[in-house]
Amino acid sequence: MSNIPTSLIVDGTLNTLIGASVVTWALILIKGIQHLRIAYHNRRFSKEFWSAPNIQAAAHLDHQKGPAARVAGIGFSTLIETESGASTHDLEHTWDRQELLDRRLRQQMQKERGSLESGLAILATIGSISPFVGLFGTVWGIMGALTNISKTGSASLEVVAGPIGEALIATAVGIAVAVPAVIGYNFFIRRNKVVWAFLDDFAIDFVHLALKASFIIERSGGKPANAARLTEARLTGIGGGKKTAARDAHEELTGAKEAHA
Numbered sequence: 734m735s736n737i738p739t740s741l742i743v744d745g746t747l748n749t750l751i752g753a754s755v756v757t758w759a760l761i762l763i764k765g766i767q768h769l770r771i772a773y774h775n776r777r778f779s780k781e782f783w784s785a786p787n788i789q790a791a792a793h794l795d796h797q798k799g800p801a802a803r804v805a806g807i808g809f810s811t812l813i814e815t816e817s818g819a820s821t822h823d824l825e826h827t828w829d830r831q832e833l834l835d836r837r838l839r840q841q842m843q844k845e846r847g848s849l850e851s852g853l854a855i856l857a858t859i860g861s862i863s864p865f866v867g868l869f870g871t872v873w874g875i876m877g878a879l880t881n882i883s884k885t886g887s888a889s890l891e892v893v894a895g896p897i898g899e900a901l902i903a904t905a906v907g908i909a910v911a912v913p914a915v916i917g918y919n920f921f922i923r924r925n926k927v928v929w930a931f932l933d934d935f936a937i938d939f940v941h942l943a944l945k946a947s948f949i950i951e952r953s954g955g956k957p958a959n960a961a962r963l964t965e966a967r968l969t970g971i972g973g974g975k976k977t978a979a980r981d982a983h984e985e986l987t988g989a990k991e992a993h994a
Contacts, residue, residue: 740899742874743870743877743899743900743903746869747903747906749866750910753859753863753866753910756859758913760852761856761917764853764917764921768928770799771800771849773799774799774801775799775931777799778805782794782805787946788942788950792812796809800842800848800928804841805939807838808838808940811833812830813950831940831944831948842932842933846929849921853921853922856917857914857918859910860915863908863910864904867905867907868903868907870907871903874900874903875897875900
């Protein structure tokens with residue numbers, strides 16, 4: 734300890750706490766903006782979704798902005814994928830449509846949850862260790878003050894007031910850094926629970942709506958994938974039959990003309 738200046742340790746502690754404070758307020762600002770945007774987009778998409786005349790019309794909404802929109806987008810893409818009739822033999826498609834839809838929705842919800850929880854571990858860490866970092870600076874400063882007393886042989890107020898007062902500042906700064914970090918962490922944890930409950934309810938309602946629609950979603954052309962292919966096949970068959978009949982009649986007339994000649 735005698736080789737390390739006390740002021741250097743205390744100043745380093747204060748600079749560390751100031752840096753932690755900057756990170757804390759930056760995260761609070763970023764997460765605050767994130768939750769404002771999430772609340773706006775979820776509210777807007779929910780209004781548009783439930784205002785749609787049916788689930789087929791809701792499938793053509795914008796599914797990019799907001800967690801609820803992205804969850805719905807995954808749901809619709811899964812329904813279209815299962816309706817397309819593509820022959821797949823992997824493990825992912827061993828479930829029926831409802832089970833696959835529920836699995837995809839849960840996966841997307843976990844992704845949204847990870848995005849919501851990003852940065853909260855840093856806030857929790859800063860809120861937990863900042864008081865102890867400040868206390869470390871205080872203890873080191875007091876130890877330096879006591880060393881100076883032993884060297885000078887004087888314990889007057891002029892000798893001890895400056896070093897001890899500087900050391901106590903570190904504890905105050907540590908508490909000042911920890912308080913907003915803890916408050917921000919608790920606030921965003923609560924907000925995450927609200928968003929998660931909203932997404933969970935929305936996913937359950939989405940599965941029920943898909944079940945009512947027999948898990949069939951129309952493409953932009955207005956027909957389900959299987960129905961579109963079936964209609965196309967029928968039209969091709971009708972058209973092919975007409976072309977065959979016309980070709981046979983033409984060949985018959987040509988043969989008659991040649992026989993007459």
